Amino acid sequence: MSLFRDTSTVGNQLVFLLTIVAFSLMPMGCEKSSRSNADLSTKKSKTLSIGNGREPVTLDPHKASSWADLRVIEGLFEGLVLLDPVSKEPIGGVADSWESWNQGKNWRFSIRKDANWSDGSRITAHDFVKSAQRMLGPDFGSDIVVHFLYPLKNAQAFHQGQLNDFESVGIVAESDDSLLFELEYSSLAFLTQLSYLFPVKEEGSIVGHYFDGRYQWGGGGAGVSNGPYLLGSWTTNEQVVIRKNENYWDASSVSIDQIIFYPIDNSLAEERAFRSGQLQITSKVPSGRMSWYVENRPELLRVEPRVGLFFIQLNHSVPPLDNVYVRRALAKSIDRKLIVGSVLKDGKKPASGIAPAEVLDRSNSSASLGYDPGEAQELLKLAGFENGDGFPRLKFAINTSVAYQALAEAVQYGWKKNLGIEVEIVNQEWKAFLGAIESGDYQIARYGYVPLYPDPYPLFQIFTTEGTENFTGWSNSEYDQLVERAKVEIDPDKRDNLFIEAEKVLLSEAPIIPVFYYNSVYLIDSEVSGWNSDPMDRHPLKFLEYLQEFN
Numbered sequence: 001m002s003l004f005r006d007t008s009t010v011g012n013q014l015v016f017l018l019t020i021v022a023f024s025l026m027p028m029g030c031e032k033s034s035r036s037n038a039d040l041s042t043k044k045s046k047t048l049s050i051g052n053g054r055e056p057v058t059l060d061p062h063k064a065s066s067w068a069d070l071r072v073i074e075g076l077f078e079g080l081v082l083l084d085p086v087s088k089e090p091i092g093g094v095a096d097s098w099e100s101w102n103q104g105k106n107w108r109f110s111i112r113k114d115a116n117w118s119d120g121s122r123i124t125a126h127d128f129v130k131s132a133q134r135m136l137g138p139d140f141g142s143d144i145v146v147h148f149l150y151p152l153k154n155a156q157a158f159h160q161g162q163l164n165d166f167e168s169v170g171i172v173a174e175s176d177d178s179l180l181f182e183l184e185y186s187s188l189a190f191l192t193q194l195s196y197l198f199p200v201k202e203e204g205s206i207v208g209h210y211f212d213g214r215y216q217w218g219g220g221g222a223g224v225s226n227g228p229y230l231l232g233s234w235t236t237n238e239q240v241v242i243r244k245n246e247n248y249w250d251a252s253s254v255s256i257d258q259i260i261f262y263p264i265d266n267s268l269a270e271e272r273a274f275r276s277g278q279l280q281i282t283s284k285v286p287s288g289r290m291s292w293y294v295e296n297r298p299e300l301l302r303v304e305p306r307v308g309l310f311f312i313q314l315n316h317s318v319p320p321l322d323n324v325y326v327r328r329a330l331a332k333s334i335d336r337k338l339i340v341g342s343v344l345k346d347g348k349k350p351a352s353g354i355a356p357a358e359v360l361d362r363s364n365s366s367a368s369l370g371y372d373p374g375e376a377q378e379l380l381k382l383a384g385f386e387n388g389d390g391f392p393r394l395k396f397a398i399n400t401s402v403a404y405q406a407l408a409e410a411v412q413y414g415w416k417k418n419l420g421i422e423v424e425i426v427n428q429e430w431k432a433f434l435g436a437i438e439s440g441d442y443q444i445a446r447y448g449y450v451p452l453y454p455d456p457y458p459l460f461q462i463f464t465t466e467g468t469e470n471f472t473g474w475s476n477s478e479y480d481q482l483v484e485r486a487k488v489e490i491d492p493d494k495r496d497n498l499f500i501e502a503e504k505v506l507l508s509e510a511p512i513i514p515v516f517y518y519n520s521v522y523l524i525d526s527e528v529s530g531w532n533s534d535p536m537d538r539h540p541l542k543f544l545e546y547l548q549e550f551n
Helices: 015-023 031-036 067-076 127-136 155-159 192-196 212-218 265-274 285-294 324-332 336-344 375-381 401-420 430-438 457-461 478-490 492-507
Strands: 047-051 079-082 090-092 095-099 108-111 171-173 180-181 230-237 239-244 258-262 301-314 394-399 423-428 444-449 512-523
Touching: 047 090, 047 265, 067 239, 067 258, 079 192, 090 192, 127 155, 127 171, 127 180, 171 239, 192 301, 285 301, 285 375, 301 324, 301 457, 324 401, 324 492, 336 401, 336 512, 375 401, 394 401, 394 430, 401 423, 401 444, 423 430, 430 444, 457 478, 457 492, 478 492
Parallel strands: 047 258, 394 423, 394 444
Antiparallel strands: 079 090, 095 108, 108 180, 171 180, 230 239, 239 258, 301 444, 301 512
């Protein structure tokens, strides 16, 4: 399972009793007074409360499987570099300097001499080597390793069990203070990717508190970490508490003593918690409440673009979806502007291609699968189904969600109105839904992908023949070659042009139907600063400040 799938669901499985009791009787029209009367008991101890959306699966930085995991993990751990919250450029983390040569195929990082673990012992280059070896272990089962360690020489071969000698992998500790990388190919994104190479202290030196899985945290102990915070406690389905790490090399810059993450899955409950003052930052906003905040409290609402694509995938092994005219007709009969503007109503942007403008300039591209009912009808006629006559009734699979049900119904309506064809919407629980897609047991299905770092390649890679998330059965050698060339191209303009050419190939054959680009929608207390707009929804906790003044 990938870290980057959109696993959005509906429900309130993780809404804890405190939220229900505290807010069930609160009237909807008292936002301003609620904010001013909020309980300040936790604020006096510099505590920030954040809605995490759902329960983390693990706090092991090498086994993260969702953004709910990573939000907490990025407070507990720090990589060689981190991203500046304003410029988004890599800045020093555990490494205080670095250099590259051979067109970016070789890198040397200098480890800070004051970089320590939370137990006070020093972090060395060897810790990163051991952590990379752990992640790349063929039997370890890391979901994220493929996305940032595969550029290393022989990393993929070692991970896939084709090589047994880890010393052949392109990561070497020259000394305690110096770490070398050798890459298979030049990569413009490599430095950014390294922000996810979190070190984990060697297992033998931690008595019973190694970051090997969720359940070892249940004993009340806190594992050794190296970030601005350390784990205080984790109470399942209630809260995760992290506390300032006084042994962090830059502890003087960390102004918030404690952060509490609440796994509130239900957006309405989370919004009520925000209005009452229990939360200072939410993970989402109910679509029905967006307009109220726009009109009444716009300073609390953040709607920000996020790199990621929601699309409809078409199973090419199912006739007539193996016909390119049918696929293009389906794509051109969907009104994306109507879906994002009148159905979802949460600020998302219609998708014109694979990657959004935040990572790919397609101003010179004319490729499109835009809404054109007339052309869609002609395409369906070319496929032999004029006015939908003889077209089989297909099934459109979604995971159970109010929003996705509404979206599917809008798509269903467009296909009926514009093409005269019927589809049946099939709701499935997430695991069953995912299992059906991975096994190819579907006809049409919704899907989503959010990459780990801001770059077009992860989004394009998933549709290659060997793509990690390509469950359509589509394969095109020209597309594969263009994406492979773009992966290793170090000239930014040439690289963008290669991606645009690959996108033209994909849109011409329509193995998938791009629908919208993701966004991040939050409510943020006006007294919180340092939470800057970020296309990857990454917000380094060390830079946050809570500016509440006390009487």
